[in-house]
Amino acid sequence: EVQVVESGGGLVQPGGSLRLSCGVSGSTVSTIHMAWLRQAPGGGPEWVSVIYNDGNTFYGDSVRGRFTISRDNSKNTVHLQMNSLRDEDTAVYYCATFYAGSYWGQGTLVTVSS
Amino acid sequence: QAVVTQEPSLTVSPGGTVTLTCGSSTGAVTRSLYPYWFQQKPGQAPRALIYDTTNKHSWTPARFSGSLLGGKAALTLSGAQPEDEADYYCLLSFGHFWVFGGGTRLTVL
Numbered sequence: 118e119v120q121v122v123e124s125g126g127g128l129v130q131p132g133g134s135l136r137l138s139c140g141v142s143g144s145t146v147s148t149i150h151m152a153w154l155r156q157a158p159g160g161g162p163e164w165v166s167v168i169y170n171d172g173n174t175f176y177g178d179s180v181r182g183r184f185t186i187s188r189d190n191s192k193n194t195v196h197l198q199m200n201s202l203r204d205e206d207t208a209v210y211y212c213a214t215f216y217a218g219s220y221w222g223q224g225t226l227v228t229v230s231s
Numbered sequence: 232q233a234v235v236t237q238e239p240s241l242t243v244s245p246g247g248t249v250t251l252t253c254g255s256s257t258g259a260v261t262r263s264l265y266p267y268w269f270q271q272k273p274g275q276a277p278r279a280l281i282y283d284t285t286n287k288h289s290w291t292p293a294r295f296s297g298s299l300l301g302g303k304a305a306l307t308l309s310g311a312q313p314e315d316e317a318d319y320y321c322l323l324s325f326g327h328f329w330v331f332g333g334g335t336r337l338t339v340l
Binding site: 156 | 330331334
């Protein structure tokens with residue numbers, strides 16, 4: 118069974134940076150598609166970014182140019198570097214696999230506030 | 232970018248059947264958009280029920296099924312149970328961008 122565990126969330130001031138990590142077991146991140154999604158309080162999920170198994174990366178309009186997704190094949194981990202954070206980036210951030218199904222972690226809370 | 236539309240809310244009687252739909256502003260939803268359906272209960276992470284239009288996860292109850300219906304992706308629940316009361320989200324992959332629908336709050340009453 119595939120398991121996904123996010124880490125790295127916390128409180129950060131507007132304009133600050135944060136790096137989220139996503140560890141995967143039961144699958145190999147270099148062979149599947151991995152995505153970050155987020156959910157603001159009271160809202161639905163929003164797609165943030167994806168790294169396809171071929172290495173191509175794509176971003177949602179609201180984060181493009183500020184966030185960077187990457188993967189570390191040696192550690193079977195995916196990261197989300199978040200820069201220039203804004204109040205509206207406050208959300209629970211989920212990491213998920215997308216290949217022959219979808220497995221999600223429990224999420225990590227990012228709060229952007231002064 | 233595309234807008235993905237779902238019914239905001241639906242109600243189904245226990246034991247009844249209901250179909251949730253997922254449409255796209257770009258046109259008909261096809262298998263090439265790899266429709267996913269997620270169920271989310273309060274305080275929990277979303278959980279995938281259906282992927283790639285019709286495929287089920289091992290944990291997906293048999294009463295849930297996915298299909299294409301009238302140019303939309305559809306999630307049909309046959310024989311609703313009280314524990315099916317939840318929010319349901321569809322996700323479409325347009326290659327360079329993915330879009331969630333606004334979600335359907337399903338009430339079993």
